[in-house]
Amino acid sequence: MADDLYDQLRPATAEEWPGWLETMVGAFGETPTGPYLDTAPPTAELDRSLGLWDDGRLVATSGIYSRKLSVPGAVVPVAGVTWVTVAPTHRRRGVLSAMMRRQLTELHEQEREPVAALWASEAPIYGRFGYAPATTRAELTGPTHRLRLRPDVDLGTGRVDIVDEAAYRPAAAAVHEAVRRFVPGNLDRDERWWDRLLRDDPSERNGATARRYLLHTETDGTVTGYAAYRLTSRWTDTDQPDGTLVVEEVRATTTPAHAALWNVLLSIDLVSSVRLKRASPDDPIRHLVTDTRALTGPVLDALWVRLVDVGRALSARRYPARIDLVLDVRDPFCEWNDGRWHVWGHPSGAFCDRTDRDPDIALGIEELSAVYLGGTSLATLQAAGRVTEISPGAVTNASTAFGWPVTPWCPDDF
DSSP: OOSOHHHHOBOOOGGGHHHHHHHHHHHTTOOOOSSOSSSOOTTOOGGGOEEEEETTEEEEEEEEEEEEEEETTEEEEEEEEEEEEEOGGGTTSSHHHHHHHHHHHHHHHTTOOSEEEEEOSSTTSSGGGTOEEOOEEEEEEEEGGGOOBOTTOOOOSOEEEEEOHHHHHHHHHHHHHHHHTTSTTOBOOOHHHHHHHHOOOGGGSTTOOOOEEEEEEOTTSOEEEEEEEEEEOOBOTTSOBOEEEEEEEEEESSHHHHHHHHHHHTTOTTEEEEEEEEEOTTOTHHHHBSOTTSSBOOEEEOEEEEESSHHHHHHHSOOSSOEEEEEEEEOSSSGGGOEEEEEEEETTEEEEEEOOSOOSEEEEHHHHHHHTTSOSOHHHHHHTTOEEEOSTTHHHHHHHHHOOSSOOOOOOOO
């Protein structure tokens, strides 16, 4: 391979999609399936892809989805990095570094998204490019006999109905749009992404039923909540029901609507356990039930974030406590971020720009990206030796200002 890998990268064409898909999916040890074997799916943005061909053979892939990301107090455009693969025959040749550098450089030079994000297949890969886990996820499970709502839970005066997809989709989309702006880490969903989310191929159900839907409606007809779930049927050797309720999503605009949806879900017959897929570790259901230990599961990293342009990214979000500090940022991969940045902000607005003032805190772009959504504490990173406090009390101030009352959470992978 030549040394100028950066310049050899190029977008894929529509005609190259079948080979692109085979290479990309094959790198994850899978075989291409589904309706988009010959043509790219509607969510694909081939003009934002980057591939490397060696002697006519595709050996590396990457891409970007144009999405909108909820951040503390605001919504920003985000480059959703995806499709990242390198053939085993071309590892350790700088291919991945070239793709990451090309993506980030073009985002910066074209003044596109100030933030990039991805889901990491393996944790050690992306830190060297400035990405850091900014949200966490939990797959919570628990026995239904221990999952009883607290007696003081307000179920409101609305009603919950089982509906079909045609009724569910527009109502759920409206509720999602209303709530996702207030949860850092949430992504927008246009029609293409709802199509992808609700696609229900029988081959991908893993023995469960087709997806089922609930809507919560107030007495005036306003839909204030939705839920999607599946059932897996199982019976013990003594003919006792031992099925699993697989809850895919529960969202609501009011506390009673959220509780009422769960009240119905936990009343479904013939199941002995409940599983929440990709839940927030701080999901309200854990505080709605009488047994707070009933739902358990490992907490893992979820959405990884990378600040592409420090000034624009820090100016875009809001800060629950006043901040007026200088950050000395180290970013060897994107030199335009390297140096001192003055961050000034409060709950109503913010500003961040270059400065020659003395720094209050020194940190790397990886650490700054980790705290961007408000879920990771600067004080915790300082305790790990990854943040240096220069002005006494600066880390305490910044930890408070970079925090957020709502736990960051991303339910949508890509």
